[in-house]
Amino acid sequence: MNLKELAATLNLSQTTVSRALNGYPEVREETRARVLAAAKAANYAPNSRARRLATGRAMTIGHVIPLTGRAEMVNPIFADFLIGAGEVYAREGYDLLLSMVTDGDSEAAFRQIAANGSVDGVMVQAPQITDPRIALLQELDLPFLVHGRTGDAEGYSWLDIANIRAFRRATEFLLDLGHRRIALLNGQECFDFARRRRQGFEDALEARGVAPLPHLMANDAMTEGFGYLSASAMLDGPEPPTAFLASSVIIAIGIRRACGERGLRMGRDISVICHDDELSYLNNDVGGPAFTATRSSIRAAGRRCAEILIDLIRNPEQPPIQELWETDLTVGRSTGPCPAA
Amino acid sequence: MNLKELAATLNLSQTTVSRALNGYPEVREETRARVLAAAKAANYAPNSRARRLATGRAMTIGHVIPLTGRAEMVNPIFADFLIGAGEVYAREGYDLLLSMVTDGDSEAAFRQIAANGSVDGVMVQAPQITDPRIALLQELDLPFLVHGRTGDAEGYSWLDIANIRAFRRATEFLLDLGHRRIALLNGQECFDFARRRRQGFEDALEARGVAPLPHLMANDAMTEGFGYLSASAMLDGPEPPTAFLASSVIIAIGIRRACGERGLRMGRDISVICHDDELSYLNNDVGGPAFTATRSSIRAAGRRCAEILIDLIRNPEQPPIQELWETDLTVGRSTGPCPAA
DNA sequence: CACCGATCCCAAAGCGCTTTGGGTTGGCGC
């Protein structure tokens, strides 16, 4: 069933039927009702391909996920982000186009997307310190929103959390408990967020005159295995840490495993703080907060990012929108005073 | 830049340019080369909206993710599945359209998708015991592939793992170690896979004349919190289990936490087996397999599912394709002989 | 009564591509 046929059965023109369906005022309410009823009865829905061609709008937003060779670090994070964003897209009538591109083909992918007009805008996640995507998208004149930020963070729209403050605060929390040998298990430092987190960590140490210990700092894809191996090595090595600061709950779970194997009780023998993205399947609050954590809902971020991006698409001429979210600090059972040496 | 303009600069007709670009034989190789060069120089890519309308193919595959109110149980799983499928789609020139629908709107969503022709086929994940989606998609005559299966599993295409055998095998493994009080922490039993897993578990017990203990069986969304809470309650209750069988690594991580808090060492005081989907960020092999586990790569499943679905779309008249994958059993450090009572 | 502005509706022109159904050329066999 297409518009033409539907119009024929109604003895109306395509124009009128189209207008009736799309809520234009030039059609009598009685006629509109008749059209809507017929459309529903015939199970008619306008062909989206035709509509997109005619309107010039794709009504689609692209999420381009770079698959970095060895580990898809965004993986656990991006699922919840996607769900949040997807809720908003659905509500606003946008489709979500997901592209996986192997790292390096990223530029070609964006050019392709821009040239063939399959999306109205794109979401950029996990920007790296020097990230060519932003300049490229500006050049291509494609609306985009960055989750995170990088460079001077000016001239484009982004939503980010206050990583530096979050990690400074977390570090101070540990310092206040008397910890001095604090380990940082961070995400890969090619990413802007990881750099900021380290900076927050180092700022706090420096403010208290505590020297950061290179052998207690590691960064890599935020997997459970990374947390486990790094924590194991540090705990078994010389000058083991009395506390850990981790960039993700997943890393913290690896740390917990390493501690468990060594008979160390979290919150007593060893302290752990992590950043909690509030992943749905790793809820930190069940049974009272397990980890002391800085937290910010990644799903809420996804929702808000989607809203902003849609706004950007609808009003292309507005100035950049930038939002910085503060994190909460939840005190859980994983931290305690530094045991006397 | 569009086809018309490109054709004009080349002094060729749109027809010829289109054919040259799409690899049709009616055009001289020299001409084709000239066209390709010009297209590249002008950074031309055919407008996908127009192409889709003209060809009648959407070149898009839909993944419809139901958001069940309280917990998006597929969440941790579906991300890796998506990545696997996405790789194949990208390779084959298909786009991936992701729809989040709140449970219950599912039927309307499928009807909409079918009527407006935005996808050529859909992927169905996590089928429930009685799942209306399959009959609906058959009625709508939309190609689809089910990851998992349900009902009589006939008349439609699916790819599934041998859940019954996997869980029977895992249970036997524990029985062979002398365990008799084995707990099952399963996914929600509205899902077919969870029912099959329980059946495998019960089959193994029955074959050895061991009665299943209702107070040692629980099922819910497969979160860390569920694993933690259930395991805690069982361990603190009467007749505590000596071993756990869990439907997901994530549940097992919760069990590990509960054990850790109680000073129970996995593999010695308590045994844990789980099913491992080989989630990228929860690699069980780092530092030697932590959990004894039945395993099957969810990402590989995503890849294969995508291949099958594309095959189904390209050859609609073929008989259903059905694949059953066996799982591996990896012995890790989380299991050991049942401690003497 | 002529005129005018609302109100309701329509025919037809795109949107940018693919594809049908030829047309033109040149070379070859007879």
Place this chain on the structure above:
DNA sequence: GCGCCAACCCAAAGCGCTTTGGGATCGGTG
């Protein structure tokens, strides 16, 4: 020289929708 087949190329007709630019109709006004 004629006919015929390849090899190349083209004009134009869609694909199914939106949107432009009017054309009727009708009640109210001066």
